[in-house]
Amino acid sequence: MANLSFEEMWEKIMACDSSYDGLFYTAVKTTKIYCRPSCRSRKPKKINVDFYETITEAIEAGFRACKRCQPDTGLSPQMELVTGVKSFLLMHYKKPLILQDIADHAGVSPFYLERQFKQATSDTPRTYLEKVRVDKAVHLLKHSSLTNLEICYEAGFQSTSNFYKVFRTMMNCSPNEYRRLR
Ligand SMILES: [Zn+2]
The missing domain is CATH 1.10.10.60 (Homeodomain-like)
Known part of the structure; x- marks a missing residue:
């Protein structure tokens, strides 16, 4: 996905790195919420995380937009x-x-x-x-x-x-x- 491995994307979200916002989304399987990489909400466990390249894919997989980082705003x-x-x-x-x-x-x-x-x-x-x-x-x-x-x-x-x-x-x-x- 977008030339980034799981491990690299994990590093970006742990660092709340906003420079990759819009390039992938973090989806948390336990809460069914998806976020921008820069979201400052409490970090999920690694095992509960999936990454999606687009919002559409995250939604189709049953995830809702995070209220805090609002990844779905146009x-x-x-x-x-x-x-x-x-x-x-x-x-x-x-x-x-x-x-x-x-x-x-x-x-x-x-x-x-x-x-x-x-x-x-x-x-x-x-x-x-x-x-x-x-x-x-x-x-x-x-x-x-x-x-x-x-x-x-x-x-x-x-x-x-x-x-x-x-x-x-x-x-x-x-x-x-x-x-x-x-
Ligand atoms: Zn969020």
Whole structure:
């Protein structure tokens, strides 16, 4: 689903990470409620959680919208554009995307896209893509024994120097330090 494993989605909901809102939904089997990843309600047990890519699938499986995070409120045209682009970036993070490719996919100009994206998320499409890549790298550092070089390419970075630079900017440490500290 959307290039995210169960374990990765679980990590996002434990962190209440709003940057993945709209890309998947958490459904709790015991309460029959579904939520956004960023919902701040008490966390369910892992064993009781299912993930759905769309609201329709969650509803068809018998879940109701959470009253707290209200995942069923309609999206503004701006958020629809932004969520569509986030989903595109998550699907294609391994490719060397430039802003023009992303704007072409969304059917708008690069300038318009960047402005709308920034207004809605305070990220640009490029920094969001970097965040997705760093999240992938963090996950692999925690859960795999891949080398830094393998993780660099697995996470979609085009060069190790770029990987180290972006990783340090976001995580305030190097990949090696991150792995050692865990
Ligand atoms: Zn909720």
